[in-house]
Amino acid sequence: MPEHATTVDRAPATSPGETRTVLEEAARILGEDRVLRPRDEADESRLLGPNTSLFRSRRVAAVLRPATAEQVAEIVGLFSRTPDSGSLHTVSTGRNWGLGSREPAQDGATVLDLGGLDRVRDLDLDAGWAVIEPGVTQGGLSRLLEGTPRITNVTVSAASTSVLGNALDRGVGLRGQRTEDLAGLEVILPGGERVRVGWWPAPGRTAPLYPHGLGPSALPLFVQSNLGVVTAAVVRLPPRPEAVRVTRLTFHHADLAAVTDTVRRWVAQGLTRGVPRIYDPAAARSYGGDGNACMAHLPVDGTPASVEALTSVLTDEAHRCGLFTGVSSTEGTDPGHPLHEITGLVERAYAGDPDLADRLFEDKMGVPAHEVDSAAGFLFFLPLLPFAGDAVARADGLLREVAEETGVRLSATLHLLGPDLIDCVVAMKFAHETEAAERAHRALDRLYAAYAAAGFTPYRLDVDHAGERDALAPDPAAVALTRRLKALLDPNDAIAPGRYR
Structure with a gap:
C-alpha cells in the first residue's frame, strides 16, 4: 500500500561497512533467528511492514529482537562504539498507532524490538507495585492482577498494547497520566551501562515506594527521551475500588463551553474520580451516541455507599443546571438498557479491567488489533488545553475549520486531568489508500499550525513532526x-536520533 510521502530529516551518514560489522556481532549475541535483515536495498523500506497512518516507510538497516536486558546492554554497547556504528530506534510492542507505529523518525536506524522482554519480574500487592518489562501488555498485567486488591491504570486502546511504552511516551490512562505511574526505571545508557533511577526494590528493603529519592531525580530524563533504552520499570498499582459507577450525560454541541465550565467545578470539588471524559458528536458514536449530541462520562469509585452518594449528587447537579438533554447513571446496572454492554465495558475499564476481547476498540477502528497497521487509516493529534470553556470552544472551532477545509473526518475526546488541564485526543480515520491519506496528513499539518498559533501545544509528537x-x-x-x-x-548519537531531539 503506498504511503503518504513527506520531507523529513535524514540520519547522519554512517559507514555501511561498520554498520554491517556491528550487525554481525549483534547476530552472534542474539542468534541469527532474532535478527531480521533486508534482502536488498528496496527491502529496507519494507522491513517494518505497513503503518496505519501511512507515514513514509523509513529505510531500516535491520530489526533486532533481544530476549533479555543483558542482551540489550550488549547491543547498545555495540552501537555506541563509534559514530559509524549506526543508531538504534527502540519499540516495545510497536503499537504506537496514529503516531508512527514502529517507524523511526529518520532513515537508516536499526530497530531494537523489545517485545520479547515480556516478564513481570516482581510484584508486591501490599505495597502496590510491579516490576515490568517493555513487552508486558495491559491485557497481560490485568489478567495477572485479576482477583487481587490491585489494578493497573488501563487506556482505551487494545489489550495488546505495552504498559511501559505508553507510559514513557506520556500516554493517558483512565486513572490518570501514566507517566505518574512510573516509580523507577532500569535504563541501559549508551555504552551499555545499566542504571536504575527512582525507586527500586531490593532484598530486605523496607523503604516505601517513593520515586523522587534524595537530590536531583534522574527518572524524568528518560521519559520521551533518547538518552537511554529502558528495559524495565517499577509501576504503581492503584487499589482496586469496591464499586464503580459512570454517569452519562448528553448535551447539544452549542453548549460545549458552558458544559466544560460546569464539569470543571465538579472535578475541582472532587465529585468525580479517575479521568472524566467529554466526547464531541463524532467521538460519542463509539459509546452509543447518535452522531448529533456530545456526551460526557463522569466516573465515581470507592465504597458502594460513597459511590451511591456521589452519583446522586452528580445527577442532581446535572438536572439542576439545565444544560443536559440526558442524565443517566443506570446503564451499567440495568441489563435491559440498550447501552448496558457498552457502559459495562467503560465501567470495568475505569475499574482497571481492560476489554480483553477489544470489543469497543474493534468497533472504533473497524478491524482487530492485529490488522490495524495493514487495513486501517488512522492518525492522532494530541494537544493540551486549559480546562476552561472558552479555550475548549476555541479548540473545537479550529477542529471544525480544518475538517471543513480538508474534508477529513475528525473526532475529539477530552480527557479531564484535574481541574486545570485537558488532554485533547483528536483522531482522524481515513480510507487506507493514498489520496485519503494525503488529505488526512494535510489536516494534521493544519492542526499543528492552527493549534500552535492559538497556544495549544501537543504533548506527544508523531514521527513526521519530530522536529x-x-x-x-x-x-x-x-x-x-x-x-x-x-x-x-x-556522543556518537547511538539512540533514536531525531526523536524528541
Missing part, C-alpha cells in the same frame, strides 16, 4: 540543555 519540539518549546535554553546532556551521554 516541532524546537518551535513549540517555551524556552530554547531548556532544549539546548537536553541536547548538551545528549552530547555528554551519547
